[in-house]
Structures are given as structure tokens and as C-alpha cells.
Amino acid sequence: MSLVWAIMRRDMLASLRRGSEWSNPLIFFVMVCALFPLGIGPDPKQLAVLAPGILWVVALLASMLATDSLFRSDFDDASLEQVLLSGSPLFPQVLAKTLAHWCMTGLPLSLVSPLLGVLLQLPTSGMWALLLSLAIGTVVLSVIGAIGAALTVGLRKGGLLLSLIVLPLYIPVLIFGSSAVQTAVEGASYTPQLALLGALLLGAIALAPLAIGAALRISVDQ
Amino acid sequence: MYFESFAALISMEGHGPYVWFSYGVGIVVLASLLVAARRRRAQLEQMLKAAARREQQQNKAAVTGER
Amino acid sequence: MSFWTYFHKWGSPRWFYQFSGRLMPWLAIPAVVLLLGGFAWGLAFVPPDFKQGNSFRIIYLHVPASAVAMGAYMLMATAGAIHLIWRMKLAAMVMKSVAPVGAALxxxxxxxxxxxxxxxxGTYWVWxxxxxxxxxxxxxxxxxxxxxxxxxxxxxxxxxCAVLAIVGAVNIPIIYWSVEWWYSLHQPASIKFVGESTIHSSMLRPLIATxxxxxxxxxxxxxxxxxxxxxxRERNTRWVKDVLTGAGS
Structure with a gap:
């Protein structure tokens, strides 16, 4: 457990110092959300209908683009190779790195999302659902995205390939997340959707680190 | 046959273009999978035979060179 | 023969090459006969569906393609798992061979x-x-x-690819279920699907064939x-050279 904390602390401090790692996804989120009214028109009613879907899709893209850099620096300075060679259990380390990454990308995205909800005319009744569904959902996105990042970390042209691999796997999260917001806007209870997202989260945390570990070994060995 | 004439089979009461287009594309896709595999095989055979011939010539050259 | 010698044999590319050479006609001939025969049967001899008319004849191509495409993914993931767990090279080759066929289907x-x-x-595409x-x-x-x-x-x-195929195979049930759920939420009332439930047994037989x-x-x-x-992959071995110069089969 102390190992997990140590890795998380180190990664988060490094990311804070660099700055761009946590600020770029946020800027992307804001900019792309601002493009939608320009693309479909400023009609508040229309925007309100589309807002849950737009916010979720853009947050998903921002989270995915940020995932690309998850293992990049560790791979480049060969510290990843050392971790793999050391034989220490991979599961907690991989999980710690992924969760640290979420704290610096997914968490800020969810915290900022109500602000963008206001810009896109999302009714106030949907704000909590948006924040909560993103907070749970982006963890799943980070964990699944980490599989793709681990598979492509050794390749030159990682970025676009990562999205081809990972986007189909994101679909259940998108469905339940945006549905939570829509249901909240309609005034119904959105706890079922949050519960489903939570189930996805537990499943992903239990299984994905195994795949991430295997993928990292493949990327380092080649 | 269910249809009364060949023309009826082709037109299928107006659904003909859709049905025949589907089957046309289907046959093309399936056949191209087969052709791609066959072509790869021929390409491999050619490549490996050329390599074998080259090897033989080199061996011959080495033998005659020794004499 | 014990399991492990059997397993070892399956892992040998040379043995598989010879075995598959003997097996292939038993797949190729039924494939050609059943597909072409079933297509002709479904296109010309089966009565049309009384709700959909003649367009339903596409079923004899559509349903086999989608079912086998799904089966091919599972085959690919299984081969990938065998490759990762037992390091069987042959499984990797099978996995690589399935992918383009499955994608085409x-x-x-x-x-x-x-x-x-x-x-x-009335429309080409419905979600x-x-x-x-x-x-x-x-x-x-x-x-x-x-x-x-x-x-x-x-x-x-x-x-x-093996890792990705396995991750995909684990996710497919979740994805399918979530899509079902999503669709049941947004189901438009105007579109009523006339599905396979009305299918008659005379229509079913060509379907089984294809x-x-x-x-x-x-x-x-x-x-x-x-x-x-x-x-x-084995191009530098003796037996491949023999196969291609006609010494072996």
C-alpha cells in the first residue's frame, strides 16, 4: 500500500511541476466544447438537448488524448524496463500510475465540467449527475486507456493508433455516463447508471492491470 | 423454381437491385479473400524458389572455384 | 498418445502444414457447394416472406456473414490466449490469419x-x-x-494483438449488453422490425446450408x-525447401 502511495505521490508531483500534463486536457475540453455552439448554432433549447452527449464525448476524447503520455516518459528514460526487471509485483504499481494519471486528468475534467455545462445550457438538474458520472466514468476511461497506452508506448506513431484501439472499448462508459446526465435532466433518478458505472469501474480495476502489465512487457521486450 | 420467368427472378418485384447488389458484393468479397490467399502463396513460392536457385548457384561456384 | 505429445504435435508448424493440406478439401468443397447451392436455393426456389417480400432473400448472405464474423473474433481471441499462455507459435499464425477474414465478413x-x-x-441505416x-x-x-x-x-x-483480442473478447458481452440497454431507452416507436420470428421452415433450410x-x-x-x-516464417528450413521443390507434400 505504501508503494502505491509513493508512486502516486511521485507521479502527481512530477505532473504538477510540468504543468502541461494536467492543463492541456482541460484546455482541450474547454476549446472543443466551445466549438459546438459555433457548429450547430446558439439556440439554447437545441444546445440543452445535445449538452449531455457533447460534454461526455468531449471529456472522453480529452481523457483519451491525455492517456497517450501515461507510460511515455518512463519508457523513454528506461525506468519502466527497470521496474519490469526488478520482479516486484506489477499489479499495484500499474494501478498506482494509472490512478495518479486520473487524478491529474480525469478528476480536473470532472470538476470543471459543470462550468462547461453552464456554457452549453445544460439544465441545472443535470449538473450533479454530470460531475458524478464523469468522476466515476473517467477512472474507467483512464484504466482502459492505459491498456492501449501500454500496447503502443514502444511505437513511434502511437497517438492515432491508440484511439483506434481504445475507442470501441469506451462505448459502455459513454452510454451509461451520458444516460445518467440525460436521466437527471428529465428529472428521474440516475442512481442505476451510476451503479452500473461503478460496476464497470470495479471490473476494470480488477482485470485491466493484468492486461496493462502484459502489454508493458511486450512493449519493453520488442 | 419459385419465379415464373427469368425476368421475374432478376426483378424480384422491385427488390431485385438490392438483392442482386448484396449477393454481387458478397461474392466479390469472398472471392477476393480466396484470391488474396492464392496470390500470396504464389508470391511465396516464387520468392523461396528464387532463393533456392541462388543458393545452388553459389554452391556450384564455390565448388568450381576450389578446383 | 498422451495430451502433451498431442499438444506438442499441434504446435509443430511442419506437422500442421501437412495435416492442413489433407484437411483442406474437406472444408473447401463443402464451402463452395453449400454457399453457392444455398445462395441459389435462397435466391430462386424459396417463397418470399409475406411481410418483407423478396428483399428477405439477403438473409442467406447477411446472417451467415454476421454470425461467422462474431465466431471469427472468438476464434482469434482464443488463439491469442493460447499463444500468450503456452507460447505456441502456431496459435499466433492462426490469429493473424483470422483477422482479415473476420474484418471482411x-x-x-x-x-x-x-x-x-x-x-x-425504408432506410439504409438505423441505429x-x-x-x-x-x-x-x-x-x-x-x-x-x-x-x-x-x-x-x-x-x-x-x-x-493477442492482448488486445482478449481485452476485446472480455468487453464484447459488456458492449453488446450496454448497446441493447441504450437502444431500449431510445427505441423509436415508428420503426417496427419484422424479424426472423416469422421465418418458415422451408426458408430455414437454405439458411442452415449457407x-x-x-x-x-x-x-x-x-x-x-x-x-x-x-x-x-519457416522459409529457411529444409522441409519448406523440400515442399516447394516437390520432394514433399
Missing amino acids: TFLALLTGAVWGKPTW DARITSVLILFFLYLGILALQQAFENQEAAAKA LTGMYCFLGWMVLLNTRNEILY
């Missing part, structure tokens, strides 16, 4: 589904649960193919591609 299922939709319910699921399956195949091509190292490509034929076709193509892959 998924494409075919999508296209025939769309063309069938136009005369039957219906089943169509959307097949589309996602197509995306999963494209991801695998893209990953395969990105690696220069064959061994790493095989392992990476379905079986399509499975044989998948097996045939996988064997052809795997044999090519074996020849390529």
Missing part, C-alpha cells in the same frame, strides 16, 4: 444489412442495437489490424493464410 454483414434495410424498412453492435465489432477488427501493422517486430505484433458453408469458408481461408504464414 463484418464489413459484408454491415453492407448487406444496410442494403436489406432500404426496401424493407438499431444489432446493427450498432456489428459496427462496433467492425471497429474492434480495425483496431487489431491497425495494431498488427504498426509493429515491425512480428513476435511483438502477435503478442500485442451458415454451415460460411463456417467452412472461414476454416478454409484460415488454413490457407496460416499455411502461407508457416511457409514464410
Whole structure:
């Protein structure tokens, strides 16, 4: 457990110092959300209908683009190779790195999302659902995205390939997340959707680190 | 046959273009999978035979060179 | 013969090459006969569906393509798992051989589904649960193919694709279920699907024929591609040279 904390602390401090790692996804989120009214028109009613879907899709893209850099620096300075060679259990380390990454990308995205909800005319009744569904959902996105990042970390042209691999796997999260917001806007209870997202989260945390570990070994060995 | 004439089979009461287009594309896709595999095989055979011939010539050259 | 010697034999590319050479006619002939015969049967001899008319004849291509496309993904993931767990090289070759065939069949299922939709319910594309699921399956195949091509190292490509195929196979039930759920939430009342529930037994028999034929076709193509892959990877061995100069079979 102390190992997990140590890795998380180190990664988060490094990311804070660099700055761009946590600020770029946020800027992307804001900019792309601002493009939608320009693309479909400023009609508040229309925007309100589309807002849950737009916010979720853009947050998903921002989270995915940020995932690309998850293992990049560790791979480049060969510290990843050392971790793999050391034989220490991979599961907690991989999980710690992924969760640290979420704290610096997914968490800020969810915290900022109500602000963008206001810009896109999302009714106030949907704000909590948006924040909560993103907070749970982006963890799943980070964990699944980490599989793709681990598979492509050794390749030159990682970025676009990562999205081809990972986007189909994101679909259940998108469905339940945006549905939570829509249901909240309609005034119904959105706890079922949050519960489903939570189930996805537990499943992903239990299984994905195994795949991430295997993928990292493949990327380092080649 | 269910249809009364060949023309009826082709037109299928107006659904003909859709049905025949589907089957046309289907046959093309399936056949191209087969052709791609066959072509790869021929390409491999050619490549490996050329390599074998080259090897033989080199061996011959080495033998005659020794004499 | 004990299990392990049997297993060892299956892992030998040379043995598999010879065995598959003998097996292939038993897949190729049924594939051609059942597919072409079943198509002709379904196109010309079966009475039309009384609700959909003649457009339903596309079913004899559409259903086998989508079913076998799904089966091919599972075959690919299983081969990938065998490769990762037991380091069997042959499984990696099988996995690589399945991917393009499965992707082509998924494409075919999508296209025939769309063309069938136009005369039957008036539009080429509906975001219906089943169509959307097949589309996602197509995306999963494209991801695998893209990953395969990105690696220069064959061994790493095989392992990476195996991991991705397994992750995809674990996710497919979740994805399909979530898409079903999503569709049941947004189901438009105006579109009523006339599905296979009305199918008559005389319509079912050609379907079974083409379905079986399509499975044989998948097996045939996988064997052809795997044999090519074996020849390529073992190109420097004695037996491959013998095979190609006609000394062996």
C-alpha cells in the first residue's frame, strides 16, 4: 500500500511541476466544447438537448488524448524496463500510475465540467449527475486507456493508433455516463447508471492491470 | 423454381437491385479473400524458389572455384 | 498418445502444414457447394416472406456473414490466449490469419444489412442495437489490424494483438449488453422490425446450408493464410525447401 502511495505521490508531483500534463486536457475540453455552439448554432433549447452527449464525448476524447503520455516518459528514460526487471509485483504499481494519471486528468475534467455545462445550457438538474458520472466514468476511461497506452508506448506513431484501439472499448462508459446526465435532466433518478458505472469501474480495476502489465512487457521486450 | 420467368427472378418485384447488389458484393468479397490467399502463396513460392536457385548457384561456384 | 505429445504435435508448424493440406478439401468443397447451392436455393426456389417480400432473400448472405464474423473474433481471441499462455507459435499464425477474414465478413454483414434495410424498412441505416453492435465489432477488427501493422517486430505484433483480442473478447458481452440497454431507452416507436420470428421452415433450410458453408469458408481461408504464414516464417528450413521443390507434400 505504501508503494502505491509513493508512486502516486511521485507521479502527481512530477505532473504538477510540468504543468502541461494536467492543463492541456482541460484546455482541450474547454476549446472543443466551445466549438459546438459555433457548429450547430446558439439556440439554447437545441444546445440543452445535445449538452449531455457533447460534454461526455468531449471529456472522453480529452481523457483519451491525455492517456497517450501515461507510460511515455518512463519508457523513454528506461525506468519502466527497470521496474519490469526488478520482479516486484506489477499489479499495484500499474494501478498506482494509472490512478495518479486520473487524478491529474480525469478528476480536473470532472470538476470543471459543470462550468462547461453552464456554457452549453445544460439544465441545472443535470449538473450533479454530470460531475458524478464523469468522476466515476473517467477512472474507467483512464484504466482502459492505459491498456492501449501500454500496447503502443514502444511505437513511434502511437497517438492515432491508440484511439483506434481504445475507442470501441469506451462505448459502455459513454452510454451509461451520458444516460445518467440525460436521466437527471428529465428529472428521474440516475442512481442505476451510476451503479452500473461503478460496476464497470470495479471490473476494470480488477482485470485491466493484468492486461496493462502484459502489454508493458511486450512493449519493453520488442 | 419459385419465379415464373427469368425476368421475374432478376426483378424480384422491385427488390431485385438490392438483392442482386448484396449477393454481387458478397461474392466479390469472398472471392477476393480466396484470391488474396492464392496470390500470396504464389508470391511465396516464387520468392523461396528464387532463393533456392541462388543458393545452388553459389554452391556450384564455390565448388568450381576450389578446383 | 498422451495430451502433451498431442499438444506438442499441434504446435509443430511442419506437422500442421501437412495435416492442413489433407484437411483442406474437406472444408473447401463443402464451402463452395453449400454457399453457392444455398445462395441459389435462397435466391430462386424459396417463397418470399409475406411481410418483407423478396428483399428477405439477403438473409442467406447477411446472417451467415454476421454470425461467422462474431465466431471469427472468438476464434482469434482464443488463439491469442493460447499463444500468450503456452507460447505456441502456431496459435499466433492462426490469429493473424483470422483477422482479415473476420474484418471482411463484418464489413459484408454491415453492407448487406444496410442494403436489406432500404426496401424493407425504408432506410439504409438505423441505429438499431444489432446493427450498432456489428459496427462496433467492425471497429474492434480495425483496431487489431491497425495494431498488427504498426509493429515491425512480428513476435511483438502477435503478442500485442493477442492482448488486445482478449481485452476485446472480455468487453464484447459488456458492449453488446450496454448497446441493447441504450437502444431500449431510445427505441423509436415508428420503426417496427419484422424479424426472423416469422421465418418458415422451408426458408430455414437454405439458411442452415449457407451458415454451415460460411463456417467452412472461414476454416478454409484460415488454413490457407496460416499455411502461407508457416511457409514464410519457416522459409529457411529444409522441409519448406523440400515442399516447394516437390520432394514433399
